[in-house]
Amino acid sequence: MRARLTPLLLAGGLACFGTAAQASESASAVVTIRVNNPAPTCRLEVPAEYYLGQLTTGPATQQKRHAPFAVKWFCDNPVRSGLKATLVKGYLRPAQDQLEMVSGGVPNGTLLWLEEEDNRKIKLSGSENDAFCVGQMAELHRECTLTPVTEVHASDRKGLVEAAIRFDVVYLL
Known part of the structure; x- marks a missing residue:
């Protein structure tokens, strides 16, 4: 579009008025x-192994x-971050907050779950929607204390039982 501007000098400033114009092109x-928006990077520290000790049946x-x-x-x-947990070894129960431990790769009946400090069971689904130990503000360092709880039944298979859980940092808005 071409337009012709005619300047007009006013006291204290300059004003421009356009004359008739027609749009001939767009x-x-x-x-x-x-934008460089790097993803946050966090390093996770968790015990490589945790021994529950002798489980007793009765x-x-x-x-x-x-x-x-x-x-x-x-x-x-x-x-601002939290954690998610994913079951690696064992069998997830339908509510996804308990797992059945295994002996030789076979479920043995012993249940295990993890609780936050307020005694709430964490989900082991691996979903970011089930994040736990979520911080309320952006921080450089966070710590979460988890308590393992086991449930042993008289009918559970005896022997060495195990489970494996992976923890991942979840970045929140």
Whole structure:
């Protein structure tokens, strides 16, 4: 579009008025905007192995709270974060907050779950929607204490039982 501007000097300023104009062409432009927005990086510290000790069976179901362990994470930049847990070895129960431990790769009946400090069971689904130990503000360092709880039944297979759980940091908005 072409237009002719006629400047007019006023006291204290300059004003421009356009004369009659007609649009004869359209113009467009594409602007590419790039931003470097690096993903937060956090390092996770969790015990490589945790021994529950001797589990006892009796005529009735035996529930036992074990000593807690800490999961710590350290981030390069302050970030609001939490954790998610994914079952690696064992069998997840339908509510996804308990697992059945295995002996020789076969479920043996012994149940295990992890509780946060407020005694709530954490989900073992691996979903970010089930994040736990969620911080309320951006931080460089966080720590979460989890308590393993087992439930042993008289009918459970005897022997060495195990399970494996993977923890991942979840970055929240």
